[in-house]
Amino acid sequence: MPSNPREPIRTPAQHAPAPDTRGSNPPGVHRHVRRTKPAYSSDANERARLDARLEKELPKVRIRQDGLWPFLLIRTHLGDTGKRPILQRILYESPDIMMIEGNVQRPDAGPPVSQPTAGKDHTVFVHVWNLGRLAAIGVNLSVYSSTPTATELHFLSSTYFNLPDVRSTDCHQTIRLPKLFRPTASSRVSLLARVDSLFDPCGPDNNDHANRHVARRSFQVRTA
Numbered sequence: 093m094p095s096n097p098r099e100p101i102r103t104p105a106q107h108a109p110a111p112d113t114r115g116s117n118p119p120g121v122h123r124h125v126r127r128t129k130p131a132y133s134s135d136a137n138e139r140a141r142l143d144a145r146l147e148k149e150l151p152k153v154r155i156r157q158d159g160l161w162p163f164l165l166i167r168t169h170l171g172d173t174g175k176r177p178i179l180q181r182i183l184y185e186s187p188d189i190m191m192i193e194g195n196v197q198r199p200d201a202g203p204p205v206s207q208p209t210a211g212k213d214h215t216v217f218v219h220v221w222n223l224g225r226l227a228a229i230g231v232n233l234s235v236y237s238s239t240p241t242a243t244e245l246h247f248l249s250s251t252y253f254n255l256p257d258v259r260s261t262d263c264h265q266t267i268r269l270p271k272l273f274r275p276t277a278s279s280r281v282s283l284l285a286r287v288d289s290l291f292d293p294c295g296p297d298n299n300d301h302a303n304r305h306v307a308r309r310s311f312q313v314r315t316a
Contacts, residue, residue: 156224162255162292163224164231166285167305169299174223178301184310188219188301189235189283190309191273199266207314208281215273216248217287218307221264222255228289229254233267236284237275245298247286248273275313282310 100310156189157163157174158297165174165309167188199217208214216235224230232252236245249271275281287296287305294305 111278127315154245156292158225160226160299161224161225162222162228162289163258164228164255164287164289164292165221165223165304166287167221167273168307172304174221174304176302176304182301184308186285186307186309188221188307189285189309190217190219191215191283192217194313195272197268199268205311208275208310209316210275210277210313211316213274216269216273216283217266218269218287219264219266220253220255220287223258223263224292225257225259225260226291227257228292231255231287231289233269234288235269236281236286237273238284239278239280263277273312277315278313282308282312284308 163174165172166186168178168186169182170187175202186296189210190199192202192211193205193209193214194202195213196202196215218233218235220231220233223230232250234250234255237248237249238245249269251267251270253265253267254266271302273283282298285307286294286298292305295303297303298306300306300308
């Protein structure tokens with residue numbers, strides 16, 4: 093039925109559009125288009141400049157310290173925050189390695205000595221830091237002794253402990269070595285401390301200017 097009763101009824105032929113109004117398919121729709129090579133070509137000089145800049149910028153990004161990892165540190169100098177490498181030359185002056193004469197249990201049991209006495213027992217303490225956002229579990233602290241001019245290290249003692257993350261006030265602790273140290277009559281002695289954990293390994297490098305897990309302290313030995 094038409095919507096308007098007065099409108100005449102149209103046949104299907106009358107509803108169809110005229111043949112000349114239908115149009116035709118656009119030409120070349122299904123033709124094959126040949127692939128072309130990209131017009132872009134890289135500039136070798138610009139790429140070298142960007143690579144050099146990237147090598148400079150990457151060391152400034154503190155990825156590990158900002159991530160969910162431990163960040164262990166034994167300071168090489170006062171104000172050390174763990175940034176490596178250390179450019180200025182610092183000769184075995186770590187403030188985190190100390191000795192107290194006698195067999196003591198706490199670092200405040202006596203004054204630290206800068207000139208240990210030859211032939212007497214001394215207790216060694218090492219101040220270790222975790223500046224990361226994840227607790228360090230099963231941390232190993234090892235201490236070695238040597239003379240400043242010798243390259244051979246002599247194992248002294250080691251111990252294990254845990255350190256909370258940086259949000260805790262206990263993220264840095266002074267650790268006592270279980271074995272006492274008795275210096276010989278050598279004029280100077282150097283102590284090397286290494287800290288290592290499963291999620292923040294120390295590695296084989298003992299260079300305290302390149303490895304934040306390692307620190308050294310040199311002592312002048314006096315005779316009794």
